Amino acid sequence: MAITLDQTIAQKQRNWLSSIFASQTFWVLLAVIVACIFLSFATSSFATPTNLYNITRNVTFVAIIALGMTLVIVTGGIDLSVGSVLCLCSMVLAVTMHAGYGIGTGIAASIGTALVIGAFNGILIAYLGFPPFVVTLGMLSIARSLAMVASNNTVVFQFGPDHDKLLALGGGAWLGIANPVLYMAVLALLTGFVLRWTRFGRYVFAIGGNEHAATLTGVPVRKIKVAVYMISALSAGVAGIVQTGWLGAVTTNIGAGMELQVIAAAVIGGANLAGGVGTAFGAIVGAALIEVIRNSLGLLGINAFWQGTFIGGAIVLAVLFDRLRNLRQSE
16 A cells, blocks of 8 residues: 555654653653753742852763763673872863963863773773773773872962863853853754764764674774774773863862763763763763752752762663663564
């Protein structure tokens, strides 16, 4: 029987709607919206301009790193070192500028440090066959130790002749929008474009979907793996630079435990720890949910120690959602 044009359009609309409702990112975004509406009525301080400004600014640091983490998770890997890499890159920036060098030199040294660490992780994993968990867990300790050595375990809060420029970089705003939010938006668009429209992005998904098949079809698996770990470390370095400018000081405990929040943001946003699934938008949405949870606990008078329980529960629910979706598709 011939299919009419109207039937074809209706079928496409149904497929489009079903794909949206089957998307974990959609439901997490809905949860963020519902939580924001509820908190706006439940508290008198959530919807204030100051609080919303703080929420959007605070979410950026986890979100920026989650963008790089998403690429790693899509390939089926993991990077536990991002919190410590953020600390080391922040300290390299601070120590370099404190020594009298300009902000350009400090940023270059910080970014270079991140890329070297990412390349080191990637080479051990891709070329020597080390497990990602072991390599990045080791780097978690190494990077924070190097940050302590670089600063002699002291607080650095003077950034030389370009001190004010660094503070403006991380703590300034444009048209009422905090600079870190603008950086996050640009990086999210760039990451989304790379994953969706470039050969590199297709290779990343191919490796996560079936690494052996990707190798047989000519995908440079090892080079791509090194690249994604360099991008993950780079995202941590960028977040470290921005956070240093926002805080106005660097301590050796900056970024402690952040790797768990970053992984949680990526997973909650729809990235599959088994590889092959993940989006830039999902990473942003996941980070937003974590920040809304963190912010709401204080406003509702709930003990902040419950934060880990709520975030951990969100991770379990996200994995359960993905599991149920896979079972439904297999049937």
